[in-house]
Amino acid sequence: MAAKKTKPKASPKTKTAGAKPKAAGPPPAKRAAVAKAPAKAAKKAAAKVAAPKASVARVGEGSKAPAFSLTDDTGAVVSSASLAGKPYVLYFYPKDDTPGCTKEACDFRDNLRAFNDQKLRVIGVSPDDQARHTKFKQKYGLTFTLLSDTEKALANAYGVWVEKQNYGRTYMGVERSTFLIDKNGTIKKAWHRVRVPGHVADVLASG
Secondary structure, three states: OOOOOOOOOOOOOOOOOOOOOOOOOOOHHHHHHHHHHHHHHHHHHHHHHHOOOOOOOOOOOOOEOOOOEEEEOOOOEEEOOOOOOOOEEEEEOOOOOOHHHHHHHHHHHHOHHHHHHOOOEEEEEEOOOHHHHHHHHHHHOOOOEEEEOOOOHHHHHHOOEEEEEEOOEEEEEEOOEEEEEOOOOEEEEEEOOOOOOOHHHHHHHOO
């Protein structure tokens, strides 16, 4: 009786030289997104650090007016010390040559004689630099002092550098405000969130 033939066992499969190894970890696109995530987080953190802070508190009526020393539209330095012993009006506005700020400045200009009669000096303050102030004054024939608070130091001291919203956008800016300071350097009257129409008349009535 002939012996049964046995089939040879199949040898284990071996990888061919040309086969591609399986990629380890997530696909390249996902790895790129993960790599970008820390960079985005760092960028957001840096933006938060760089953003100017809102004023801590407003100064109120009866408070001592904050001291300052700023450059005016001519390049001269005006300080609270140089104004000592004389009453003055200090009004803060957001930006030169914008509709509301122009209207307010022209109202002060048109009533400057009445302020002079009350021996009240009018001084405007905004973050604009000297060159913009000079151009603004020349364009509208303004004859009172404009101070450059480019670092927002005085706006912060008076509590008028605040967080604002416009058309859903949040940003830092000057809250339109006016302060009447008496000859002793005390805030006699304060107006916040000023509405331009009729405001100058209100300031005059309080002088």
